[in-house]
Amino acid sequence: MQIFDLAGKTVLVTGASGGIGLALVKGFVEASANVIAADLDPEPVAAAMQGNDSVMPIALDVSDASAIDEVLAQARARFGPVDILVNNAGVKSGERLIDGDRKKIQLTLSVNTEAVLNLTRLVYQDSMKKSGGRIINIGSSISSRGAILNYQAGGADYCYSKAIVHDLTQLLAYETAPQGVTVNAIAPGIIHTPLHDRPAEETEARHSGRIPLGRIGQPQDIVGAAVFLASEASSYITGQVLHVNGGMVMSD
Numbered sequence: 001m002q003i004f005d006l007a008g009k010t011v012l013v014t015g016a017s018g019g020i021g022l023a024l025v026k027g028f029v030e031a032s033a034n035v036i037a038a039d040l041d042p043e044p045v046a047a048a049m050q051g052n053d054s055v056m057p058i059a060l061d062v063s064d065a066s067a068i069d070e071v072l073a074q075a076r077a078r079f080g081p082v083d084i085l086v087n088n089a090g091v092k093s094g095e096r097l098i099d100g101d102r103k104k105i106q107l108t109l110s111v112n113t114e115a116v117l118n119l120t121r122l123v124y125q126d127s128m129k130k131s132g133g134r135i136i137n138i139g140s141s142i143s144s145r146g147a148i149l150n151y152q153a154g155g156a157d158y159c160y161s162k163a164i165v166h167d168l169t170q171l172l173a174y175e176t177a178p179q180g181v182t183v184n185a186i187a188p189g190i191i192h193t194p195l196h197d198r199p200a201e202e203t204e205a206r207h208s209g210r211i212p213l214g215r216i217g218q219p220q221d222i223v224g225a226a227v228f229l230a231s232e233a234s235s236y237i238t239g240q241v242l243h244v245n246g247g248m249v250m251s252d
């Protein structure tokens with residue numbers, strides 16, 4: 001459908017070599033976008049998308065703010081300014097906030113949270129301030145419900161890092177609306193990716209009993225929501241957190 005078409009748009013996806021990231025890269029290419037596929041290790045996405053001229057794999061540590069300008073310059077030279085930013089890079093962590101390892105907690109916050117703000121600020125200055133755009137942050141269904149769900153798939157520090165992403169989404173949506181930027185988050189439930197570091201059957205056995213649709217998700221389950229939030233179809237939606245979780249958490 002025309003309103004989901006992303007022809008002529010440039011999308012920057014971080015964490016593009018991971019489970020959800022790679023599915024997003026493929027989904028955006030299918031929607032006719034050009035994709036800057038950034039990851040600490042871009043080799044897996046480069047191998048998966050080999051020969052596809054719409055994809056530019058690139059190395060980027062999102063927690064290294066000084067590296068971002070160069071990536072944006074290369075992106076601009078190849079495909080023009082970034083229209084859609086997907087802050088997807090993330091790390092799982094299992095630390096307790098009250099007495100967990102301070103350094104591990106700091107790393108989680110640095111990658112999952114601070115980098116989202118830093119990259120968004122730089123992309124906003126580089127292109128979106130003038131020409132508008134779309135920002136999609138990947139949060140998590142467990143975020144602020146972590147305590148209720150007994151953390152379920154991460155530690156309190158992970159929940160904390162993602163709860164801030166949800167708040168940040170709403171604050172940035174408010175600040176950037178006058179420039180024609182929409183900012184939304186997708187909050188995945190339990191999705192089978194390398195993040196869980198165990199076979200799918202184990203993740204299924206551990207979590208599916210608490211998921212009304214009766215199964216854990218696959219990376220492909222996130223793609224429709226991302227293309228929707230990147231496209232004209234969602235032009236009147238901003239500041240929202242869209243849970244894609246089989247009903248595991250139902251928000252009002």
Ligand SMILES: NC(=O)c1ccc[n+]([C@@H]2O[C@H](COP(=O)([O-])OP(=O)(O)OC[C@H]3O[C@@H](n4cnc5c(N)ncnc54)[C@H](O)[C@@H]3O)[C@@H](O)[C@H]2O)c1
Binds near residue numbers: 016040087091138194
């Ligand atoms: N899988 C789930 O159940 C689930 C649930 C909720 C939210 N999420 C979120 O979805 C996003 C994607 O996770 P995934 O499940 O695909 O995990 P994944 O481990 O498969 O992929 C994460 C990717 O991020 C990259 N990355 C890590 N640190 C980075 C850094 N500093 N700079 C650049 N890239 C970096 C990794 O190299 C990896 O390719 C994450 O933000 C994660 O927190 C996942």
